[in-house]
Amino acid sequence: xxxxxxxxxxxxxxxxxxxxxxxxxxxxxxxxxxxxxxxxxxxxxxxxxxxxxxxxxxxxxxxxxxxxxxxxxxxxxxxxxxxxxxxxxxxxxxxxxxxxxxxxxxxxxxxxxxxxxxxxxxxxxxxxxxxxxxxxxxxxxxxxxxxxxxxxxxxxxxxxxxxxxxxxxxxxxxxxxxxxxxxxxxxxxxxxxxxxxxxxxxxxxxxxxxxxxxxxxxxxxxxxxxxxxxxxxxxxxxxxxxxxxxxxxxxxxxxxxxx
Amino acid sequence: xxxxxxxxxxxxxxxxxxxxxxxxxxxxxxxxxxxxxxxxxxxxxxxxxxxxxxxxxxxxxxxxxxxxxxxxxxxxxxxxxxxxxxxxxxxxxxxxxxxxxxxxxxxxxxxxxxxxxxxxxxxxxxxx
Numbered sequence: 001x002x003x004x005x006x007x008x009x010x011x012x013x014x015x016x017x018x019x020x021x022x023x024x025x026x027x028x029x030x031x032x033x034x035x036x037x038x039x040x041x042x043x044x045x046x047x048x049x050x051x052x053x054x055x056x057x058x059x060x061x062x063x064x065x066x067x068x069x070x071x072x073x074x075x076x077x078x079x080x081x082x083x084x085x086x087x088x089x090x091x092x093x094x095x096x097x098x099x100x101x102x103x104x105x106x107x108x109x110x111x112x113x114x115x116x117x118x119x120x121x122x123x124x125x126x127x128x129x130x131x132x133x134x135x136x137x138x139x140x141x142x143x144x145x146x147x148x149x150x151x152x153x154x155x156x157x158x159x160x161x162x163x164x165x166x167x168x169x170x171x172x173x174x175x176x177x178x179x180x181x182x183x184x185x186x187x188x189x190x191x192x193x194x195x196x197x198x199x200x201x202x203x204x205x206x207x208x209x210x211x212x213x214x215x216x217x218x219x220x221x222x223x224x225x226x227x228x229x230x231x232x233x234x235x236x237x238x239x240x241x242x243x244x245x246x247x248x249x250x251x252x253x254x255x256x257x258x259x
Numbered sequence: 260x261x262x263x264x265x266x267x268x269x270x271x272x273x274x275x276x277x278x279x280x281x282x283x284x285x286x287x288x289x290x291x292x293x294x295x296x297x298x299x300x301x302x303x304x305x306x307x308x309x310x311x312x313x314x315x316x317x318x319x320x321x322x323x324x325x326x327x328x329x330x331x332x333x334x335x336x337x338x339x340x341x342x343x344x345x346x347x348x349x350x351x352x353x354x355x356x357x358x359x360x361x362x363x364x365x366x367x368x369x370x371x372x373x374x375x376x377x378x379x380x381x382x383x384x385x386x387x
Binding site: 065 | 305377379
């Protein structure tokens with residue numbers, strides 16, 4: 001008799017566990033569908049003041065293309081800016097530094113002009129740079145390096161360990177920066193960051209918008225990073241730089257080239 | 260040069276032979292590009308667009324040994340649009356002897372503003 005009760009109670013509790021699991025999975029699926037479909041609508045009804053922005057840099061050509069985009073963006077809308085490049089890539093962060101310094105130069109020139117004009121005429125882009133402010137505060141940029149999951153030529157066995165380290169590092173950087181906007185254009189390092197950003201959205205930790213610009217070098221096929229973000233519906237907007245690609249991937253945007 | 264075994268000999272312009280110089284790395288080759296009247300380059304997008312922006316005739320030599328050879332996509336597309344010549348190591352000589360730089364079409368640099376506008380619209384910023 002007691003044994004029977006026990007059986008029934010374990011059956012009941014396992015039923016409850018199964019029901020709970022089904023419930024949680026259903027909620028998750030609904031949430032994921034919501035997150036994916038939310039992409040198509042404008043995020044804010046009112047225009048935001050500024051959004052914290054993560055910029056993922058790749059080597060060589062990737063960085064040149066990203067900088068061409070950054071040069072036309074109104075940087076005061078995207079701040080603070082967090083730049084991320086692979087730990088093995090020194091050139092990209094250097095170029096980002098040069099870009100940030102050029103912004104600073106513009107700001108300071110503007111400030112000097114403002115002082116001459118007695119500040120009243122200078123509502124320009126809403127930029128005011130009091131002299132006592134430290135340059136770091138004016139720029140609002142941070143530079144970070146991220147471990148790569150696999151270096152070229154690394155063996156597959158050791159790459160399991162390094163991949164785990166890379167994912168943990170990406171998670172740590174994402175928790176630290178919690179960006180509202182992610183700009184990336186190709187390097188594989190953007191994938192773990194974008195996946196984590198997507199999970200943050202699903203779990204309600206942080207809402208972010210992911211913009212991916214496929215490299216101009218991709219004319220006929222998306223890169224692996226681009227294809228993953230496209231197929232998994234993770235990028236809020238995915239840009240291609242050749243009309244052929246737009247035909248092949250209709251959800252992508254084609255509005256010309258960056259280079 | 261590079262990882263190869265061939266080392267060129269440097270020489271100055273004498274007896275009608277052209278001057279020859281080489282280097283393994285330069286942080287900025289802009290000045291070399293500006294002084295050139297023909298550029299022969301690998302298929303990297305950085306080198307290609309830096310040369311096209313300067314309006315120099317360009318021959319891109321595609322490395323067929325690379326595994327995932329997406330690099331040739333860009334060179335072939337731009338060659339089809341007559342912005343440059345695309346060659347293979349075996350066809351480089353023929354490309355040089357047959358080429359007519361006057362028939363190349365100048366490349367109009369791209370503009371990132373439409374991309375920025377779409378991003379603004381998506382995020383709810385007023386457009387410029």
